[in-house]
Amino acid sequence: MRRWLAVVLVSIMVIFALGQKVTIIANAIKGGKNSQVVDWFEKYIPEIEKELGITIELIQTGIRDEDFKARIVLDIKGGGGADILWIDGFWVPEFVEAGYLRPIDDILADIPAWKYYYEPMKAMGSYKGKTYLIPAGTDVRMIYYNKELFKKAGIPLPWQPKSWEDIIKTARIIKEKLPGVIPIQLNAGTEMGEATTMQGFFMVLLGAGGNLYDWETGKWIVKSSALKDTLNFYKQIYVDEKLGDAVLQVSPGAREKTFELFRQEKIAMYVEGTWFYTSVLNPNNPSWGFPDRDERIGWAAMPGRGKPGDPEFVSISGGTGFAVNVNCKNPKLVAEVLKRLLYVEPQLSYFQMKPFVSPRSDLADSCWTVNKDKFIAETSRALVKYTTFRPAFPVYPEISFQAQLLTERVVTGQMSVDKALEEFAKEVTRIVGKENVTEKP
């Protein structure tokens, strides 16, 4: 009886929905950025269209993340935009405050798979007690290195630095032995946007036992010895010893240029996230993929500074996921689409195409064992215990920009470390107010 009722209901819905359209936007484009995501959508969209009797349009945009964000904001503010948004989790708070996202707790109540999501993952997608984002996965960060270049430079493999000093030493060897090769890419500057904050700045800062935000007092840290050491590390790499290319950091399209240089084997070490390995360097990526990636590219955990009391290794995590536009006209239909995209089969396929650290328990086991994704299994095992999340408050993007600016001023030599830090403290204080900042020894 209940089955019949379900069939009848779905049929009614199908008739009702016939000819209707659901749009999805993702910063992914066939043959370019996140190409695998497009492949994945294209694999499952036709099935869902047929089943629901609707059309689903995937809007592809292969642009910089900052431009993508601007596009989505203007889309929604203008009263339109795609129904389903494939966006970065840390945008959620400021989007919610602006009223751009639709709470999806009602949709999730109808999606059986939701109960398998890990709590921290659920937390990443929620804000002020409501859920807005279904995380597609999370990542960890590490140092990638080109094994061939390391061999040529006579550096023993496998390589695992234990302190910043180890990284510097290795970089010096590469600089000496392999002229023309940039020893290390540690993202800096505003051109790289959030990739500077996450891949570069935080990875160093955390290693010195520092942070941008004091979770205990709820204040932003504008001065600390960790901040100063972080900047000195940048200065050592880019200014004092020229172990990285400062010009590159501020060039237009900097991030893509570094990908290209890494592909051309002109960068030896690169601090990046899971995505770098599974998407950028993916053998199927026509732009930057390595056909022999698994043999050629190694990874090491990012060490702490190396002083007593510093963390041994560090990592920081983020992730993208599905959110629903507040202007969405037909949430019921969107719910049906999302539900189908989250079925186990499509999700397993997604992990095959673009491996990530799984957000849900029912996939975690099958991903690691069934698909034997060695990379995800190993990096997760090694790094998840060290990883942390960024303080994704509505004001975070502004602070993050200040952090990017801080690194830019130091690596380009525009300001001394002290002067740049002074400016940073001044600006952050102005943004969040005197009562919300603090200093650490």
Next chain:
Amino acid sequence: MKRSLMGRKVVVFLLIPALSLIFVFLILPGVWVLKIGMTNETLTGAKARNPDFVGFENYVKVLSDRFFYNALRITLLFVLGSAIIGQAGLGLLLALLTYRKRRLKSFVQSVVILAWIIPEVVVAYLWIAFLDKDYGTLNVILSAIGLSKINWFYEYPLLTIIIFNIWRGTAYSMLLFSAALETIPPSYLETAEVIGASTWRKFKDVVFPNIKSYILTDLILITLWTFNVFTPYLLTGGGPSFRTELLSIYIYRTAFRYFKLGYGASIATIALLINFALAMFYLSLSRRRKA
């Protein structure tokens, strides 16, 4: 007797469409920017929904904003270098060199005009290709003749966009000055030639006094256009490290990349006021000349 060809009603009826379009889509935004500049409206976060009136707070902030001063300095250098010296100077030179040489003039004009009319997105890409560090035509030529390649956008970013803008906009000045030269009665120059005046004397005593008003017109318009130009954004994005961030680019970045509409509007207001001041300055020059 010059009597009107139509009645008052017809006059109003014919004027209304054009004037209302101008009013709603030009004057209204021009005035409205003042109001937005006094709010803290944003595109994301809580202030996107409930912006507050903050009076002159934004303007106080602008006064201590490093990026604003940086952008202002770059814009002034850009206007001075590319418009006042570059476009007007080169335009005048080209007009003089092709004066009374019909076929040469029409050839040079069509080349210069081509640079002026090609759509800006295309022009931007042409220059990115032309100046590319490794594969750009200019650097390939430089290295072919034994010079070293230059990373133009990094080493000389401001100079690069200045030269780009001279290339882009000289046409208007050349056309205007060519037209102006045509208005000089040929007998004046012939007389000067008969008495054996030097080229410089001819320019100073005959040509210049006759085209002075055109020069002023040219300077007003190209100054304003150059002040507001956005095309360099398509070439450099304002970088590297904000070294080509014109006021227009800074406004764009503030409003549409960092989503601070109110603050962006306050900078825009200041830019508009500077524009008005420049226009008034030129106009007072022309009035003094007439008086």
Next chain:
Amino acid sequence: MKDPRRTSKIVSYIILAPIVAFFICPILWLIVTPFSIRPSLFISLNGFTLNNFERVFQNRTAINAFRNSLVISVSVVVLVTTCALFAAYVLSRHDFRGRNILLYMLVLFSSVVSGAAAMVPIFILNLRLGLVNTELGVILTLSGGIMPTALFILKDFFDSIPRTYEEAALVDGSSPLQVMFRIFLPLSSKGIIVIAMLVFTQSWSNFLVPFVLLRSTSKYPVSVAIYTFFSEVGVPDIGMISAYAFLYTLPVIFAYVLIERKFGFSFYGGIKG
């Protein structure tokens, strides 16, 4: 014997040659690369092909953008030319105080309120009017910006047409509107074509307004589509971009050739101090 005219000619050629080369160099790429078999950032024609154009025609977004550009520019042309025609006729034929100052101020104002500085209020204005992500919003915004210049040039042109025919027709008992349509329009067709072409090229080329106001890929005009093509992350398809840019530029060049034929460029002198 020394011929001073000859010397001055040689001197001017020597000075002009590098300047002309400077203007031509960046443009050569646009002429050569679309037909190149292995297109690169360097100007080189290594064999002739039309393959790059073929790929443009196969790209739905690219072709669709052409249609959008056409819709936007033709609408702006019709709107601006019609409105400016009426208004310029009045301003030319009907004497009232301060009309020249008013016109001059409007031209100045449109130069001042332009570009990125105006985009903040223009975005909000279109937002409040519900015109964001509509072609209409782009059309009206572009029209408002171009109108003063169009008015100015057109009025200047109309001033040069003698009133005698119109006055004669009025005496014959025609209504003012009849005079305008039957007598005046045929006389001024040349100026109207020039204005139409000028407005066409301005709206065809504009990037910032549609870039800010249009939000769906399917509505992008060519300017925004090309920008997305070359700013897209990854290795850009230089052959396709160059062919597309070539096709996009052609109408503008035709329009200017037409203006040249009809009028010469002397009318730019019309904006006098």
